[in-house]
Structures are given as structure tokens and as C-alpha cells.
Amino acid sequence: xxxxxxxxxxxxxxxxxxxxxxxxxxxxxxxxxxxxxxxxxxxxxxxxxxxxxxxxxxxxxxxxxxxxxxxxxxxxxxxxxxxxxxxxxxxxxxxxxxxxxxxxxxxxxxxxxxxxxxxxxxxxxxxxxxxxxxxxxxx
Numbered sequence: 001x002x003x004x005x006x007x008x009x010x011x012x013x014x015x016x017x018x019x020x021x022x023x024x025x026x027x028x029x030x031x032x033x034x035x036x037x038x039x040x041x042x043x044x045x046x047x048x049x050x051x052x053x054x055x056x057x058x059x060x061x062x063x064x065x066x067x068x069x070x071x072x073x074x075x076x077x078x079x080x081x082x083x084x085x086x087x088x089x090x091x092x093x094x095x096x097x098x099x100x101x102x103x104x105x106x107x108x109x110x111x112x113x114x115x116x117x118x119x120x121x122x123x124x125x126x127x128x129x130x131x132x133x134x135x136x137x138x139x
Contacts, residue, residue, distance in 0.1 A: 075132030079125055 100110045 071132050075128050
């Protein structure tokens with residue numbers, strides 16, 4: 001009768017069973033020694049399996065880190081692309097003295113406009129970074 005298949009094999013029990021079967025069937029003791037040698041090899045294989053499991057975990061960790069790095073890289077590329085959206089050639093720097101004068105005539109401080117613009121930029125860069133870090137998807 002074949003034992004049921006399980007995820008793990010009790011090698012020691014299997015070797016003992018093989019020894020008993022060999023002795024019960026009149027096999028010479030050398031077969032028992034052979035079974036013991038196989039048991040030692042099975043122990044070595046089990047140690048290799050443990051090392052292999054550790055290696056697999058390390059590889060999984062590296063793959064996770066690589067995916068995270070790719071996400072971060074995409075976010076940085078998005079920020080770079082956004083930073084290049086307003087080239088000086090298309091949007092030349094204004095005459096800030098004139099801007100200050102015109103805004104003041106309308107009762108608006110240039111500092112308030114600058115702060116509002118910077119808040120918008122930093123908020124959007126923050127949203128890109130949060131998404132890359134696994135946070136909120138809201139922009």
C-alpha cells in the first residue's frame with residue numbers, strides 16, 4: 001500500500017520502513033546500510049532545499065525591490081516631464097516689476113500669486129510621489 005502524498009516527506013520514517021521491509025524479506029544488511037546512506041543524502045538535500053528556499057526569498061525580495069524602483073523611476077520621469085512642460089522659449093520670463101505694479105493696481109500681491117502657484121506645483125509633485133510610494137491615487 002502506497003502512503004498518501006503530502007507536502008513533506010518524513011525521510012527518517014521512510015528509511016526505517018525500507019530497512020524493515022528489507023530485513024523482513026531476507027535482504028542482506030548491506031541494503032540497510034544503503035538505506036542509511038540514502039538517508040544521509042536526503043538530509044543533505046533537505047539542507048540544500050532550505051538554502052534554496054532562502055535564495056528564492058532573496059530573489060523575490062530583489063524582484064519586489066526592482067518593481068518598486070521601476071515605480072519610483074516612472075514617478076521621477078513624470079516629474080521631469082512636467083518640469084519641461086513650460087519652456088522659456090514658449091513662456092518667456094515676465095517683467096516682474098511690471099507684474100508687481102499691475103497686480104498691485106488690482107489689489108493683489110505678487111507674493112500671493114507666487115505662493116498659490118508653488119502650492120499647486122508642490123501639491124501635484126506630492127501626489128505623484130504618494131502614488132509611487134503606494135499612497136493615495138488622488139491628485
